[in-house]
Amino acid sequence: MIFNDINNPNIKTGQIKLPPFPNNAVIKRIDVSRGEDFWILTDENKLYHWSTILKQMTFMRRNVTDFSIGSDGTAVYINQNNEIYIRNLYVYSWDKIDDDHHTHRTISLCDHRTIFTTNDYADFNKGVYHDEFNTYNWESVDDIGYYYHIYCAYHDHSLWIKDRYNLIYKYINKNKHTPLAEIPFDYIKVLSENYAIGIDYYFRLWKYIEVQIEKTDQFIEVQPYPLRILPSGIIIFSVLCLPYDQNNELLLKQKSLNGWIMGLSLKNEQRNCDQQVRGIPYPENPKKIDIGRGEDIWFLTDNDELYHWSPIIKHLIYKDSNVLDFAVGSDGTVVLIKKDNEVYIRTIHANKWESRISDGQFKHQKISICDYNMIFTTDSENHFIKGIYDIKTDRYDWICVDCKNDYYQISCAPHDYSLWIRGDGDYIYRYISNNKHIVRSEALFKYIKALSDQHAIGIDNTNDLWEYKDGNWQWKNKNVKSASINYAGGEIFIIYY
Numbered sequence: 001m002i003f004n005d006i007n008n009p010n011i012k013t014g015q016i017k018l019p020p021f022p023n024n025a026v027i028k029r030i031d032v033s034r035g036e037d038f039w040i041l042t043d044e045n046k047l048y049h050w051s052t053i054l055k056q057m058t059f060m061r062r063n064v065t066d067f068s069i070g071s072d073g074t075a076v077y078i079n080q081n082n083e084i085y086i087r088n089l090y091v092y093s094w095d096k097i098d099d100d101h102h103t104h105r106t107i108s109l110c111d112h113r114t115i116f117t118t119n120d121y122a123d124f125n126k127g128v129y130h131d132e133f134n135t136y137n138w139e140s141v142d143d144i145g146y147y148y149h150i151y152c153a154y155h156d157h158s159l160w161i162k163d164r165y166n167l168i169y170k171y172i173n174k175n176k177h178t179p180l181a182e183i184p185f186d187y188i189k190v191l192s193e194n195y196a197i198g199i200d201y202y203f204r205l206w207k208y209i210e211v212q213i214e215k216t217d218q219f220i221e222v223q224p225y226p227l228r229i230l231p232s233g234i235i236i237f238s239v240l241c242l243p244y245d246q247n248n249e250l251l252l253k254q255k256s257l258n259g260w261i262m263g264l265s266l267k268n269e270q271r272n273c274d275q276q277v278r279g280i281p282y283p284e285n286p287k288k289i290d291i292g293r294g295e296d297i298w299f300l301t302d303n304d305e306l307y308h309w310s311p312i313i314k315h316l317i318y319k320d321s322n323v324l325d326f327a328v329g330s331d332g333t334v335v336l337i338k339k340d341n342e343v344y345i346r347t348i349h350a351n352k353w354e355s356r357i358s359d360g361q362f363k364h365q366k367i368s369i370c371d372y373n374m375i376f377t378t379d380s381e382n383h384f385i386k387g388i389y390d391i392k393t394d395r396y397d398w399i400c401v402d403c404k405n406d407y408y409q410i411s412c413a414p415h416d417y418s419l420w421i422r423g424d425g426d427y428i429y430r431y432i433s434n435n436k437h438i439v440r441s442e443a444l445f446k447y448i449k450a451l452s453d454q455h456a457i458g459i460d461n462t463n464d465l466w467e468y469k470d471g472n473w474q475w476k477n478k479n480v481k482s483a484s485i486n487y488a489g490g491e492i493f494i495i496y497y
Contacts, residue, residue, distance in 0.1 A: 330414035415452035
């Protein structure tokens with residue numbers, strides 16, 4: 001995934017003409033549902049709604065401390081008494097819907113069915129609509145962790161949260177949160193698991209998105225060559241004829257975010273569409289690179305130190321030492337094996353690691369992950385080991401899947417959860433079962449990274465990089481020390497000898 005700084009002068013965003021705000025009003029918050037269905041909250045705690053028919057801002061309520069608008073147009077707010085009100089069918093009338101058993105400080109909803117709040121104790125509360133009785137049933141989801149805001153994503157109803165340090169996470173369950181950024185945010189607005197905007201405490205607006213370029217009548221598919229990391233730490237990649245318009249602008253077709261981010265285009269400085277350069281430094285003496293989505297890039301050095309590239313802070317962050325191997329999941333989960341041969345996972349605190357999640361019965365050597373649900377390792381005896389997450393106990397149950405055949409590396413493909421293995425003789429196989437492995441190469445390999453059953457990259461024993469697509473191996477580069485491919489499959493990241 002990528003955090004884009006929307007304040008960058010090289011990035012253009014379409015704008016809509018804003019209506020006149022209330023006289024002398026200081027706008028504290030703005031929220032929007034569909035089209036121009038937007039609402040504002042002033043510093044005087046007055047709530048206004050823009051009427052597209054009347055073409056004016058309409059005063060709705062006073063004494064409002066927080067509010068939220070659902071994708072279906074549902075409007076809810078919290079008043080100064082920590083009570084929740086919802087707009088009813090009489091337009092200017094509002095009904096109290098909380099049960100007086102919970103206090104509320106912040107609020108978010110996707111639609112009328114479920115409302116999420118936090119209180120002064122940073123508890124996570126939820127109200128679920130009961131159609132038969134036309135009431136909301138309120139419950140405490142988590143009163144142990146710290147939740148300073150819950151954000152519900154319109155498109156897939158995934159949940160994002162802000163903790164007591166104002167760091168942002170994807171909420172999986174009360175025991176598992178996936179960190180998304182190493183800097184604090186004042187506010188975020190979420191459309192889906194992979195699409196959001198946020199404002200940091202320097203008043204900069206950021207966009208979190210997995211960039212996808214679709215092939216249409218006006219757009220052609222981007223097909224990058226492998227990346228090259230220069231000694232200076234700059235990553236360079238060439239691309240085949242990017243989609244330009246008549247003004248020589250590189251067009252990225254993306255959905256608008258509630259009508260506020262529209263028609264994003266990146267100005268390209270070269271008309272020959274031959275290369276694009278991004279400055280991503282890497283640590284000294286890197287020996288492994290892995291990537292989840294976008295620019296969620298991690299490095300392991302020859303000194304067994306783990307680093308993370310932060311696309312927001314724009315520098316590398318030291319994470320841990322004594323690391324034998326690590327892997328990054330498509331959901332942002334990061335797991336590692338330390339020199340004690342145990343498995344560790346990144347916690348709900350962005351810069352901390354849990355005590356080990358393995359149970360001590362295996363000496364883990366190599367690791368792979370698709371997402372937090374399942375972890376695959378090989379051990380010191382070349383056995384195939386699997387860790388399965390149990391949501392009820394919040395722990396991983398470890399089993400030996402195959403203790404008879406030799407497994408030197410396992411790679412879980414995040415697109416379809418197929419398994420590739422580097423097995424007997426260092427050949428590459430598609431794992432079907434313990435008794436059935438489909439041969440994928442006659443050459444010897446020392447590393448494999450899979451995206452799907454029909455897409456992977458690998459480094460052979462002569463340090464040549466290959467890409468496998470739909471039955472064909474294509475040579476990509478030589479003298480490759482490590483490589484990874486992002487979730488979208490459009491970029492290959494390389495470390496050279």
